[in-house]
Amino acid sequence: MSFPWAKNYEPQQPLMKWLDEKLPLPRLVYNAIGAGYPVPRNLNYFWNFGVLAGAALMIQIITGIILAMHYAANVGVAFNSVEHIIRDVNAGWFIRYAHMNGASMFFIVVYLHIFRGLYYGSYKAPREMVWLLGVVIFLLMMATAFMGYVLPWGQMSFWGAQVITGFFSAIPIVGEPVRQWLLGGFVPDNATLNRFFSLHYLLPFVILGVIILHIWALHIPGSNNPTGIEVKDEQDTVPFHPYYTAKDGFGLGIFLLVFVGLTFFSPNMLGHADNYIPANSLSTPAHIVPEWYFLPFYAILKAFTFNFLWIDAKLWGVIAMFASIALLFFLPWLDSSPVKSSTYRPLYRWFFWVLVADVLLLGWCGMQPAEQPWVILSQIGAIYYFAHFLIILPIVSRIERPLPMPNSITEAVLAKHADDKSAATA
Amino acid sequence: MVRPLGFLVGLGFVAALLLSLVTTPLKNEPNVAYSFVKHPRHLKLASDGLMPHWDQAQLQRGMQVYKEVCSACHSLNLVAFRNIQDLGYTEGQVKSFAKGFQVPSVNPDTGEVATRDGLPSDHFPAPYANDVAARAANNNAIPPDLSLITKAREGGKDYIYSLLTGYQNPPANLPAELKPGTGLHYNPYFPNLNLAMAKPLSDGQVTYADGTKASVDQMAKDVTAFLVWTAEPKLVKRVQVGWAVFGFLLIFTVLTYLSYRNIWADKKH
Numbered sequence: 001m002s003f004p005w006a007k008n009y010e011p012q013q014p015l016m017k018w019l020d021e022k023l024p025l026p027r028l029v030y031n032a033i034g035a036g037y038p039v040p041r042n043l044n045y046f047w048n049f050g051v052l053a054g055a056a057l058m059i060q061i062i063t064g065i066i067l068a069m070h071y072a073a074n075v076g077v078a079f080n081s082v083e084h085i086i087r088d089v090n091a092g093w094f095i096r097y098a099h100m101n102g103a104s105m106f107f108i109v110v111y112l113h114i115f116r117g118l119y120y121g122s123y124k125a126p127r128e129m130v131w132l133l134g135v136v137i138f139l140l141m142m143a144t145a146f147m148g149y150v151l152p153w154g155q156m157s158f159w160g161a162q163v164i165t166g167f168f169s170a171i172p173i174v175g176e177p178v179r180q181w182l183l184g185g186f187v188p189d190n191a192t193l194n195r196f197f198s199l200h201y202l203l204p205f206v207i208l209g210v211i212i213l214h215i216w217a218l219h220i221p222g223s224n225n226p227t228g229i230e231v232k233d234e235q236d237t238v239p240f241h242p243y244y245t246a247k248d249g250f251g252l253g254i255f256l257l258v259f260v261g262l263t264f265f266s267p268n269m270l271g272h273a274d275n276y277i278p279a280n281s282l283s284t285p286a287h288i289v290p291e292w293y294f295l296p297f298y299a300i301l302k303a304f305t306f307n308f309l310w311i312d313a314k315l316w317g318v319i320a321m322f323a324s325i326a327l328l329f330f331l332p333w334l335d336s337s338p339v340k341s342s343t344y345r346p347l348y349r350w351f352f353w354v355l356v357a358d359v360l361l362l363g364w365c366g367m368q369p370a371e372q373p374w375v376i377l378s379q380i381g382a383i384y385y386f387a388h389f390l391i392i393l394p395i396v397s398r399i400e401r402p403l404p405m406p407n408s409i410t411e412a413v414l415a416k417h418a419d420d421k422s423a424a425t426a
Numbered sequence: 427m428v429r430p431l432g433f434l435v436g437l438g439f440v441a442a443l444l445l446s447l448v449t450t451p452l453k454n455e456p457n458v459a460y461s462f463v464k465h466p467r468h469l470k471l472a473s474d475g476l477m478p479h480w481d482q483a484q485l486q487r488g489m490q491v492y493k494e495v496c497s498a499c500h501s502l503n504l505v506a507f508r509n510i511q512d513l514g515y516t517e518g519q520v521k522s523f524a525k526g527f528q529v530p531s532v533n534p535d536t537g538e539v540a541t542r543d544g545l546p547s548d549h550f551p552a553p554y555a556n557d558v559a560a561r562a563a564n565n566n567a568i569p570p571d572l573s574l575i576t577k578a579r580e581g582g583k584d585y586i587y588s589l590l591t592g593y594q595n596p597p598a599n600l601p602a603e604l605k606p607g608t609g610l611h612y613n614p615y616f617p618n619l620n621l622a623m624a625k626p627l628s629d630g631q632v633t634y635a636d637g638t639k640a641s642v643d644q645m646a647k648d649v650t651a652f653l654v655w656t657a658e659p660k661l662v663k664r665v666q667v668g669w670a671v672f673g674f675l676l677i678f679t680v681l682t683y684l685s686y687r688n689i690w691a692d693k694k695h
Contacts (some may be wrong), residue, residue, distance in 0.1 A: 041471060041693060041694075041695045042695050043695075046558050080503075080504070083504050083573075083574070086660065087504065087509075087659060092586060092663070093663075093664060094667070097664075107654050150557040193494065217428045231678050238693060238695075243689060243690065243693065246682070246685050246686040246689045246690070247686050247690075249682040249685070249686065250679065250683045250685075250686045252682070253675060253678050253679030253682045253683070254679060256675050256678075256679075257536050257672065257675050257676065257679060260668060260672050260675055261668075261672070263665065263668070264664055264665060264668025264669075264671065264672070265476060265665060265668055267664075268577065272579050273578055273579055273582070274578070275685075276574045276577040276578035276657075277570075277574075277578045284512070286617065303443060304442060304443065304446050305449065305450050305451050306442060306444040306446040307444040308441065308442040308445050308446075309438075311442075313446070314647040316442050320439055320442075322560065323435070323439070327432070327435075330428050330432060333428040333429070334429060334432055336429070370453075371451075372452055372453065372454050375450050376447060376450065376452065379446055379447040379450070380447070382443050383439075383440050383447075384438075384445045386436050386439040386440060386443075387436060387440055389432075389436070390432040390433060390435055390436025390439075391433060391437070391440070392435045394429045394432065394433065412695050413695060414694065
């Protein structure tokens with residue numbers, strides 16, 4: 001499943017030889033993320049974010065398991081048990097803030113990872129399955145993050161749960177019964193909190209399983225690279241270890257510095273003041289806003305205000321919000337251009353950057369109250385979002401004339417160095 | 427097949443959004459209250475910034491204001507007497523301070539509801555037995571618990587400080603519907619402009635042991651500083667540990683960068 005020149009695991013020590021015969025686990029690791037995995041030599045720093053996402057998941061699992069030792073999933077005590085962790089548990093304040101900001105860090109690196117894939121065409125053949133599994137991971141992350149945010153049982157936890165489970169009640173006829181079934185009641189209550197805690201503990205391990213599939217699927221064609229040209233021979237690649245373990249180690253250092261900056265110096269910057277008020281079903285917060293990583297989707301939800309084609313505006317919003325993620329499953333087939341990297345796609349490149357700006361705009365609008373100019377801006381933003389993937393991209397990939405491409409990765413690398421040299425001597 | 431279908435779905439969403447766009451009025455409903463609400467004034471405390479410390483004298487004064495003024499209506503449920511050692515009190519002082527409070531208990535012989543002297547492990551007792559009593563005594567508004575108040579409001583400590591010092595007579599041009607009703611008090615820092623809490627502080631209301639003049643502004647600053655501590659007692663420790671971790675990681679990152687450069691030295695990429 002790898003290139004013919006991939007290094008073979010040859011244990012030297014008797015213990016490792018013995019282990020390799022009985023259970024070749026070191027061999028698996030060696031071939032997956034060791035010297036046995038040949039990787040294109042020209043990856044840039046945007047290829048760090050996959051490993052960083054894995055690191056973020058591990059941080060979340062470890063801090064989460066410790067938090068679960070002290071947390072109590074009962075509406076009577078949940079809020080105070082989180083405060084107990086911060087105030088009384090040894091280094092509990094650190095574990096709690098690390099978990100809280102770790103979720104944000106996880107989403108930051110995953111968003112960069114996704115946009116890397118969009119820019120360099122990593123979703124295209126032969127890596128469609130890698131992309132599909134990635135979208136599954138993204139969906140699982142969103143579900144996990146949402147349920148985790150409910151657990152402290154503050155005002156935003158409660159009302160967030162109320163709003164998000166309320167999406168289901170937009171479905172005609174079965175909507176309200178489905179919502180009650182999900183909540184285990186008419187409003188979020190103890191049954192809701194308990195099942196969310198159970199699922200919040202379960203889903204990260206499901207994510208871990210899908211990540212293993214994601215990496216497995218990746219290792220069949222091997223990693224994409226900034227040129228988008230497939231590996232042709234051995235000189236196009238370097239072994240993952242030590243070359244990319246070293247580079248990822250440096251990336252991890254930068255990631256942890258940002259993470260530490262947030263966790264220790266401004267742990268509540270990305271949170272909401274309202275979530276330090278205990279949940280109260282009789283008092284609605286002035287603005288119910290989800291966590292920052294959901295804001296673009298929240299803006300899409302709120303952009304629909306017109307009952308079009310006998311479909312209620314609220315239902316349009318809910319369908320559009322789910323569709324905005326579901327359409328990613330079809331991306332490998334919406335984009336028919338055989339060229340992967342935007343470096344050689346003069347037209348698509350522009351639309352990519354418009355999409356980046358559009359998602360940032362939607363995120364900003366999602367944070368604002370339902371007032372002008374935010375409503376009209378989120379409507380324009382949502383129009384572009386759907387048009388980009390469903391209308392513009394299929395047309396662009398048909399009419400675009402790609403730039404001339406080098407024959408191989410090595411040729412691209414050597415040409416780049418020749419340019420650098422002539423620029424330096426000139 | 428995906429592309430034509432996707433195209434149609436895309437057109438559907440775009441059409442629904444365009445219709446939403448043209449049917450949404452461009453003018454907002456005017457909100458008069460907005461123009462009267464003031465942005466909180468900044469309060470600088472020793473616990474701010476990247477080199478924070480606790481000003482223990484100020485925290486002690488703030489606790490005195492809480493105990494003598496705020497605690498008549500507001501609970502401080504999350505703070506135990508033992509925690510106030512952070513404020514510079516000795517174990518003995520904490521014990522005798524706790525003893526000055528009566529906390530709910532049961533009579534060990536009869537099992538009847540009773541009270542006993544506070545212990546360092548007890549939390550500050552709440553002023554009301556339950557929410558109904560709190561509502562009944564306060565014009566139907568429950569005074570919020572203050573333990574987390576500086577983290578639980580937009581604007582944080584600035585908001586609390588501004589609110590405490592911001593009581594004033596309603597401006598003459600205030601529309602009638604925004605004028606304070608019975609039992610409400612005008613304060614431009616409060617999002618609804620009128621709140622149930624009457625002006626809690628007046629000059630000289632407490633007598634500070636350290637001789638500080640107890641002006642409204644001084645008491646507001648002190649009690650806000652105290653409430654910053656109750657909301658986040660680990661704040662100073664957190665930032666201090668943060669610098670140590672940051673320094674360690676900086677060295678780690680430099681080393682990983684150098685090893686990265688070293689390993690890649692012979693490889694063009």
